[in-house]
Amino acid sequence: MNKGKLGAVYGIVIVLLIGMSLTFVLSAPTSSGGGLLDPAGLKTKGTIDQTIYADAGGWNYSHGAINPTLYFPLDYKICFTVIEEDNLPHTLTLNKDSKYAPGTALTTYENGATALTLITTGQLTQIPGHSAKASYIFFQPGNYTYWCTVHPTTMLARIQVNGTASGSAATSIVSQPINQNSGNHHSSQSNPLISALNHFDSSSLSILIKTDQNILARDLPVF
Amino acid sequence: MSVTTTLIEISVIMSIMFAILFFMYYKYLTGKTEADVLADENNYYDYGSYLRENKRKGGFLSTNNFILNDSKSIGMRYIMTALTFFFIAGSFGLLMRVSLIQPNPTLFSGREVLYDVLTTEHATLMIYMWALGGAMGIAYYLLPSFLKVKADKYGSISSTAYWIYLLGGVFILLSRTSTRWYFYPPLALQLNPYGAGAYNWLAVIGLEMIFIGITIAAIVVVRMIILDRGENVPLTKMPLFAWSVLFTLLMFLASAPFLMSALVMLFYDFFNPIFFTGVAGASSPLSFTELFWIWGHPIVYIAILPEFGLIYEIIPKFTGKKIFSYTSGVIGLALLMPLSELVWGHHLLNSGFGLQWGLFFSTASFLVVIPSAITIFNYIASLWSADKIRLSTPMLFVVNGIFDFIIGGITGVMQAMLVVNIQVHGTYWVTGHFHFIFMGITTGIIFASVYMLWPTITRGRKYDQHLATWHFTLTAIGSFVMSMGWTVGGFLGMPRFVSGYFARFQVYQDIAIAGGVIIGIGQLFFLANLIKSLLDEPSTTTNNAFEDEYTGDENEVGSNEPEPLKNPTAVGGE
Structure with a gap:
């Protein structure tokens, strides 16, 4: 029985299998480099750029307030740009802050399985001035923490994500427009609208009006 | 009609359907098939044995291998699966090497996690699908002949085990996990929808399925060795390959439950993290690492022990003499079994579990030298006392395997020292150490066995001597160059498992890339050889040199001196 053609078939099958496996594995979704692949069917409302400086002394150590609280709206793609300020390894890691109590200083973070490291030490070079990008979408309103797993005691700060447009956010959440130096304005938390207006006078005006989406990003403070 | 009524009706209908299905299954199990009748007429014990003895010329690519459930067909299935996964996982490894052409990430720049995915898939598939699958395949294929x-009659069970195992391997490939082959939490528990670890749960299920499949197959093969041997094959004269498979599978059955339970706990942690993360003061990732390495050290012996046995079978075919010492061969293999269970801690010497533990595991690791040296000296004595050694391709693989195992073994003993371990932990030294052994012994000897089985695999074709020599030469040179580049670079501190490196390690990475590319090209010669053989007309019998000794009418296995290669053409001789 001559089944000689089987040899060619076997070769073709092996080459096909190798090609399919490589294609499949290399098309894996990855979160680094801003190459975020959104889950199917998810509609984001827009994109917000957020730059933070990584320094072992604290986030934004030599750029205004240290460890600023970041405010983000819901369902926007947040593109973080981490710029290295020293020659030490850092990460940008996020998690929910279930123990949040208004008015207290942030000392703990939840470094469990649910923590998400957006930017790993491998993406940073320990060269001051180098930057790495990653993005994330906050689906749920609430309080989050972001920290560096290498320097968790100094580089630890909050993120607050406001509620949906229907206004069902928890009372503890204070909505503020996105701003890099918003940590300066905690005193105006009681009135976000005033706070928002203050920001128009501040140095970050150019950032806010850069795109239409960023204007949209600072709408809808919810109480 | 109320919902309750509908539900009751549906459940009654389903019960009846299941009863009918079960009845059909019962009839199928107890029914006398055509094969049963044939087996009865030909005085065979069961139809599996009949199929094994009479239908086994099916060859490598015959669909009969996937339909018939005799041991030979199942062995061919495993060998074919192992070869396929070897090419897939090998292409992953080659791509990793090539991507390290520059210190900064090149191919995966901005998507460095892909490097981790490739590392994980390469390691997991090579260990479980190639090393373990290849050894299981050769055991299933050869042992029925060796042991008469x-x-x-456990063909259907073996078949089920094979399909579970294959599906597990495919799941691991589909999961695109990036947890490395040891699945450490909390990394293995990452489920974020953006990363390559989104399907870590699938990898955990896949690995568990591989374990279930191999456990069932191991029980079947152990039963075959211990209980189903022919009357004229006493335990004390069993071929050394059967001994090595017995020890391997007992080792597997003794150590696999640790990781099987750890994987179940890991899977539970996806939903409710209590075992390895989550509960402060109670759950520790270190407990997973301990459970893993109680399995993780035996697996690296499981990947080489059957090959040790195969070397014992191959050498007499090319020297024309018996192996130097049967007893010391058995003792060497037998000692490796308990010792491998004692040394798992040397993978965790830097995890901070204390100097006393470190001293124990370091000392135990040195003891492993004794059985390894017994085995290696047995090989060397067998070659030394031979009048003439035929250096055909399988024998070249054996010689190269002994050579590589000595280098890999010595580097292994060096890193078992506590002080050296701190220096080389997590560097390419370790990668070089185990690639010396895995390329030399595991890969080389499985290929040697495939060359020995060539006329059976390809239905009576001889392999092309020229292509086979190229395959051997490139594999041997490439693996030596690659592993040596890693070993030297690793001793100088080159960290492994990362998609980049410091520029001062450029030369060692370049050496390793050269070696990796040479290996990759070498495997193409094997593939070309296989395709060329299958395209040729059959030119010899489908007997193979492995089984020749055991298919005669001798009363007792091992009683006669092996003749120097009854069938030289079967191993590509002149």
């Missing part, structure tokens, strides 16, 4: 097994 009468009964072959």
